Amino acid sequence: xxxxxxxxxxxxxxxxxxxxxxxxxxxxxxxxxxxxxxxxxxxxxxxxxxxxxxxxxxxxxxxxxxxxxxxxxxxxxxxxxxxxxxxxxxxxxxxxxxxxxxxxxxxxxxxxxxxxxxxxxxxxxxxxxxxxxxxxxxxxxxxxxxxxxxxxxxxxxxxxxxxxxxxxxxxxxxxxxxxxxxxxxxxxxxxxxxxxxxxxxxxxxxxxxxxxxxxxxxxxxxxxxxxxxxxxxxxxxxxxxxxxxxxxxxxxxxxxxxxxxxxxxxxxxxxxxxxxxxxxxxxxxxxxxxxxxxxxxxxxxxxxxxxxxxxxxxxxxxxxxxxxxxxxxxxxxxxxxxxxxxxxxxxxxxxxxxxxxxxxxxxxxxxxxxxxxxxxxxxxxxxxxxxxxxxxxxxxxxxxxxxxxxxxxxxxxxxxxxxxxxxxxxxxxxxxxxxxxxxxxxxxxxxxxxxxxxxxxxxxxxxxxxxxxxxxxxxxxxxxxxxxxxxxxxxxxxxxxxxxxxxxxxxxx
Amino acid sequence: xxxxxxxxxxxxxxxxxxxxxxxxxxxxxxxxxxxxxxxxxxxxxxxxxxxxxxxxxxxxxxxxxxxxxxxxxxxxxxxxxxxxxxxxxxxxxxxxxxxxxxxxxxxxxxxxxxxxxxxxxxxxxxxxxxxxxxxxxxxxxxxxxxxxxxxxxxxxxxxxxxxxxxxxxxxxxxxxxxxxxxxxxxxxxxxxxxxxxxxxxxxxxxxxxxxxxxxxxxxxxxxxxxxxxxxxxxxxxxxxxx
Numbered sequence: 217x218x219x220x221x222x223x224x225x226x227x228x229x230x231x232x233x234x235x236x237x238x239x240x241x242x243x244x245x246x247x248x249x250x251x252x253x254x255x256x257x258x259x260x261x262x263x264x265x266x267x268x269x270x271x272x273x274x275x276x277x278x279x280x281x282x283x284x285x286x287x288x289x290x291x292x293x294x295x296x297x298x299x300x301x302x303x304x305x306x307x308x309x310x311x312x313x314x315x316x317x318x319x320x321x322x323x324x325x326x327x328x329x330x331x332x333x334x335x336x337x338x339x340x341x342x343x344x345x346x347x348x349x350x351x352x353x354x355x356x357x358x359x360x361x362x363x364x365x366x367x368x369x370x371x372x373x374x375x376x377x378x379x380x381x382x383x384x385x386x387x388x389x390x391x392x393x394x395x396x397x398x399x400x401x402x403x404x405x406x407x408x409x410x411x412x413x414x415x416x417x418x419x420x421x422x423x424x425x426x427x428x429x430x431x432x433x434x435x436x437x438x439x440x441x442x443x444x445x446x447x448x449x450x451x452x453x454x455x456x457x458x459x460x461x462x463x464x465x466x467x468x469x470x471x472x473x474x475x476x477x478x479x480x481x482x483x484x485x486x487x488x489x490x491x492x493x494x495x496x497x498x499x500x501x502x503x504x505x506x507x508x509x510x511x512x513x514x515x516x517x518x519x520x521x522x523x524x525x526x527x528x529x530x531x532x533x534x535x536x537x538x539x540x541x542x543x544x545x546x547x548x549x550x551x552x553x554x555x556x557x558x559x560x561x562x563x564x565x566x567x568x569x570x571x572x573x574x575x576x577x578x579x580x581x582x583x584x585x586x587x588x589x590x591x592x593x594x595x596x597x598x599x600x601x602x603x604x605x606x607x608x609x610x611x612x613x614x615x616x617x618x619x620x621x622x623x624x625x626x627x628x629x630x631x632x633x634x635x636x637x638x639x640x641x642x643x644x645x646x647x648x649x650x651x652x653x654x655x656x657x658x659x660x661x662x663x664x665x666x667x668x669x670x671x672x673x674x675x676x677x678x679x680x681x682x683x684x685x686x687x688x689x690x691x692x693x694x695x696x697x698x699x700x701x702x703x704x705x706x707x708x709x710x711x712x713x714x715x716x717x718x719x720x721x722x723x724x725x
Numbered sequence: 726x727x728x729x730x731x732x733x734x735x736x737x738x739x740x741x742x743x744x745x746x747x748x749x750x751x752x753x754x755x756x757x758x759x760x761x762x763x764x765x766x767x768x769x770x771x772x773x774x775x776x777x778x779x780x781x782x783x784x785x786x787x788x789x790x791x792x793x794x795x796x797x798x799x800x801x802x803x804x805x806x807x808x809x810x811x812x813x814x815x816x817x818x819x820x821x822x823x824x825x826x827x828x829x830x831x832x833x834x835x836x837x838x839x840x841x842x843x844x845x846x847x848x849x850x851x852x853x854x855x856x857x858x859x860x861x862x863x864x865x866x867x868x869x870x871x872x873x874x875x876x877x878x879x880x881x882x883x884x885x886x887x888x889x890x891x892x893x894x895x896x897x898x899x900x901x902x903x904x905x906x907x908x909x910x911x912x913x914x915x916x917x918x919x920x921x922x923x924x925x926x927x928x929x930x931x932x933x934x935x936x937x938x939x940x941x942x943x944x945x946x947x948x949x950x951x952x953x954x955x956x957x958x959x960x961x962x963x964x965x966x967x
Contacts, residue, residue, distance in 0.1 A: 383853065383895050680851045686844040694943070720842040720851045721948065723797075723804040724891050725902040725941045 249506035251453050254430060255406035261434035262653040264632045266365060272617035272625060273659060283539045284351040287329040288314070289337050290514045290544050292322040297345040305343055309336040319451075319518040319525065322544055324352075334540070348543040352512040355497055355537045355576070365656070366483050368627045370594050370620075371613035371668065377485065380675065380714035386476060386487035387678035392446055393472050393489050393530040393670055394523035394557075396516065397465030398502075399458040400493035401436040401631070401651065402445045407459060409505040411648075416639065423643050433459050434652035436466050438474050438481035438629045443490065447526040450495040451519050452502055452509045461651065462499025463631040467659050468534045469493070470628030471667035472674070481629055481656055485671025485714075486678075492528050494519045497535055500639065501649055511535065516576075517548035520559075524552040529677050532670035533561045534663035536576040546579045553585035558677070558684040560669040562662035563590040564603035571603055578607045585684025587691060590708060591665040593619035596698060598706050602662055609688075609708040610695055612672075614665030615658065625658035633657065672714045679718050690717040781822045783967045788815040789928070791960025793834055793859075797938055797951035803848055804945055805838035805857060812958055818966075824869040826879065834859040840893055843948050855893035859954065861932070862886045863910055879926075880913040887934045887954055902941075908934030908955055916964070924964040931957050 289311065293302055306312060311325040327336050333351035340349035372378065411426040450458035460466045473491050474484030496519035497511030509515050516535065523531050531552055549559050564574030580588035588607050591599040591614020598604070599616040615625035632653040638646050669691070676687045694717040695710035703709050791812050795801045798808035814832025821827065840853040867881015884907070891902040914928030937954035938946035946952065 379895075681842050681849045683844065683847070683849070686842060686847065686849055689844050690842050716943075717842075718851070719853060719893070719895065719900075720840045720849075721804075721943055721945045722840050722855050722891055722893055722902075722941075723800050723838075723857055724889065724938045724944050724946055725900065 249453075249508055250408060250410040250428065251455070251505065251507075252408040253405055253457060254408045256404075258404040258406050258432045258434055258652055260652075261404075261437050262632075263437060264653050264655045266368075266656045268368070268623055268658070270622060270657070272622045283537065284333055284353045285510065285512055286331070286333060287327060288352055289325040289327055289333050289340070289349055290322055290352055290517075291325050291337075291340055291349045292347040292544070292547075294345050294347050301345055305340060305345060308343075309339055311336065311340075317514065317518055319522040320514065321521075321547075322514065322517070324514055348547075350513065350540070350542065350544060352514055353537050353539050353542060353575070355511040355513065355516050355535045365481070365627070368623060369482055370623075371615070371626055372483065372485075374592075374594070374596070374613050375668065375712055376715045380718055383715065383718045384675045384679050386485070387489045387674045389443065389488060389490050391486065391489045391530065391674045391678050392492050392528045393486065393532060393674050394492040394494050394528035395465055395469045395472065395532050395667075396494045396496045396519045396523060397460075397468050397532075397534055398462035398497050398499045399450065399452075399460035399465045399495035400439070400445070400448075400469045400491065401434065401460050401466040401654070402440065402448060402458070402491070402493050404434045404652070405457070405459070407431050407433060411504055412506055414504060421643050423639060423646050426646075426648055429648045431648060432650055432652040434654075436470070436629050436654055438478075438654075439466065439470055439491075441475055444473075446490045446492050448493045449519070449522055449526075451515045451522070452495050452498045452507045452511065454508065458493045458495035459651065460493075460495075460499075460631075461501040461505075461649070463633060463636060463657075464499070464534070464659075464663065465493065465495070467626075467628045467630040467657065468532060468663060468667045470630070471626065471664060472532060472671040474628060482627055484628075485668060486674035489530075489671075489674045492523055492526065494523050501636070504639075513537075513542050513544050517544045520545070520548040520552050524555045524557045528552075528557055530670050530673045531557050531559045532667050533559065533576060534661075534666045536562055536564050536574045536662075538564075538566065538572045539575060541578070542575045545576055546583075549579070549586055550583055553583055553684045556682070556684060557585075558670075558673040558687045559583075559586040560666045560673060561586065561588050562666040563588045563605075563608050565591075565601040565661050565663075567598075567601050567603050571605070573605060573607070574603050577603075578605075580607050580609055585688055587669055587688050588708070589662060589666045589669045590706075591615065591660070591662045592698070592707075592711060594624045595619040596711065598699075599660065599662075601660070602665075604705045606705060608705060610669065610691055610712055611698065611707045611710065612665040612668035612712050614662050615660035617658075617660055622658050625660035626664035627656055627658050629654050630657050630659070631655070669712060672712055672717070675714060676717060681720075690720070693717070780820055780967055783820045785818045785820065785924075785964050785966025786815070787818060787828075787830075787926075787962045787964040789813070789830075789832070789960045789962040791928075791958050793956050793958040795956040796933070796953040797946055797949070797956075799949040800938065800944075800946040800951045801857075803841055803843070803949070804855060805836045807836075810834055810836045812960065814960070818964070820869070824871050825866065826869055826881070827864070827866045829862070829864055831860065831862045841945065843945065853894050855891060858888075858890040858892075860888035860890070861908070862888070863932075865910065865912055867912065869916075875917055877916040877918075878914070879916060880911075882909070882911040884908070885910050885932060885934070887932075887937065889937060889954060904937075906934050906937040906954060908932050908937075910955075914962070916962075922965060922967060926962040926964060928960050928962055929957065930960070931955070
């Protein structure tokens with residue numbers, strides 16, 4: 217039963233991605249997407265309890281669909297390149313510059329929809345006036361869906377978190393942690409969207425349009441508090457209301473900053489910080505609602521720059537992608553670190569499907585202040601899905617359902633997926649989603665490991681280690697070595713040890 | 726014995742002036758160490774083998790206050806904010822025939838700083854209070870250059886057992902340090918009698934306590950490659966006894 221349901225979910229992720237592949241070209245033939253906040257208030261959030269008996273959800277990996285968008289490119293010209301020279305260069309690929317995106321030092325270039333964006337990027341990159349050019353690769357969440365109750369959160373005792381909280385009880389609102397993800401359930405409201413018919417697979421069943429629907433949202437009850445959220449931004453819908461239409465971002469934000477010691481639900485690591493929800497990846501419902509952007513490299517890069525420019529001291533990227541390198545993201549993360557922000561990136565969930573290089577994480581060793589985070593399970597072994605490689609720097613609990621079943625994953629509050637993923641039940645039971653009903657769910661993935669490190673970084677910054685490079689050094693220095701002695705490709709420098717890092721150095725001991 | 730008494734009493738008026746001068750000089754911090762050394766040297770040069778003050782045998786108690794500059798300067802500065810601090814002590818000294826003395830002294834340095842993190846030479850204060858206590862117990866023998874002058878220079882050397890205790894907030898028992906290390910010291914000073922049963926002295930001490938620090942890889946002293954708990958101490962002694 218478990219296996220079959222898990223299998224069905226895995227197929228669905230792939231199928232949804234196939235549908236996504238066709239979506240970009242179809243956008244032009246449709247009305248502009250609708251996303252209208254029709255009410256600032258909504259019915260109170262529903263707490264639908266602990267989902268400990270659900271079958272485990274598989275970690276998300278990149279879909280097998282075409283991994284980049286067609287019809288456009290990311291290009292950065294070298295400083296001093298005249299507009300005329302830029303136009304001449306773009307003419308080589310029949311490209312035209314689109315309106316400059318916000319929070320970006322690069323341009324988005326429109327090219328023919330049937331042109332090969334990788335070939336066009338390669339041709340442009342060969343020009344001396346071009347710093348880099350790349351296709352707009354999709355970026356995916358690094359999670360696994362699977363739920364209150366501190367006693368179910370094995371992940372915190374596993375890193376001696378209780379004694380770490382003695383030293384630093386959850387940081388303070390002076391530290392802002394940006395969650396660049398699928399959005400966060402940060403506020404209530406009713407949004408009006410237009411839906412469209414779609415198929416989850418090219419020859420799959422047709423899901424009918426639901427017409428124009430009003431969708432209720434609520435703030436996650438165990439996450440929201442006074443002045444909790446700062447500078448919310450949605451780069452998928454280009455708004456300041458980054459509603460989570462997926463559940464991934466809300467779960468990730470919970471591990472970073474779930475309200476703690478409040479007698480409700482679960483705990484988070486840095487439970488006093490402010491959270492900046494920045495939506496940079498699209499969930500399946502965003503795509504059904506025809507969001508103007510999907511989660512591509514350029515969108516994520518803009519989100520990173522936005523976050524640091526608006527005061528984030530820690531950035532969590534529980535997202536990633538495979539494919540070719542992503543210079544636009546490397547520069548954006550370098551910019552963030554240079555402005556004093558620490559960046560935690562999920563190392564990827566692709567180990568059993570080729571262990572391909574996770575492109576958002578691969579340059580972590582070159583940037584002091586950025587850490588690529590792998591995952592361990594309850595048994596302190598590498599989680600079955602967690603990527604290995606030279607770029608892996610540290611590990612944290614990401615959960616593994618192969619070491620403890622469903623409860624071997626990471627428990628946090630997120631949406632009731634039964635009321636969100638209605639498309640998984642076939643066209644007959646497909647209906648409008650609700651984003652106002654919450655459960656405590658177990659998810660697994662390096663997506664769940666990275667926020668442990670982001671929360672930990674917030675504690676270190678609050679404690680006084682304010683430089684991103686020093687945060688990274690403190691994490692590595694005190695990590696609990698796992699696997700072969702010293703750094704290795706499976707566990708990096710080892711399992712994070714927040715207490716030891718927070719204590720730092722004494723004179724003789 | 727009689728000679729000693731006569732010499733002593735014969736210097737009554739001058740002794741009083743000398744006391745004022747001497748106290749002013751010896752309440753020095755470390756920066757006046759060269760001056761103190763120069764004064765001690767002058768005393769030695771000026772000394773003449775006249776009637777000695779030193780009895781053939783006496784037992785005296787003393788208390789002292791001073792300032793120690795630790796050899797592990799970077800480590801102490803990083804954690805405690807300074808490589809020097811006040812030291813309070815006391816002990817017993819026996820003056821033996823032939824102007825030889827032997828003393829047992831216990832002292833205590835205690836200062837509270839905070840734990841830190843280091844990245845290269847960049848220091849990050851973590852705000853976790855940590856208190857370092859150093860308690861040397863030293864056995865010193867030496868010679869008094871007592872040639873009947875007002876000032877009695879002396880010098881010596883010996884062995885010490887240096888207690889080191891480091892306790893920080895949030896530490897569990899085994900994370901605090903409480904150890905004792907063997908060290909060696911050399912002392913030189915000048916004593917002046919203030920009254921029949923009272924004297925004062927200015928003293929400089931150099932001590933070495935090798936391999937006491939830096940054993941723990943997660944210590945500032947390891948980072949700075951400093952292992953010696955010794956240092957230089959300048960102190961003023963107040964002596965009760967003849």
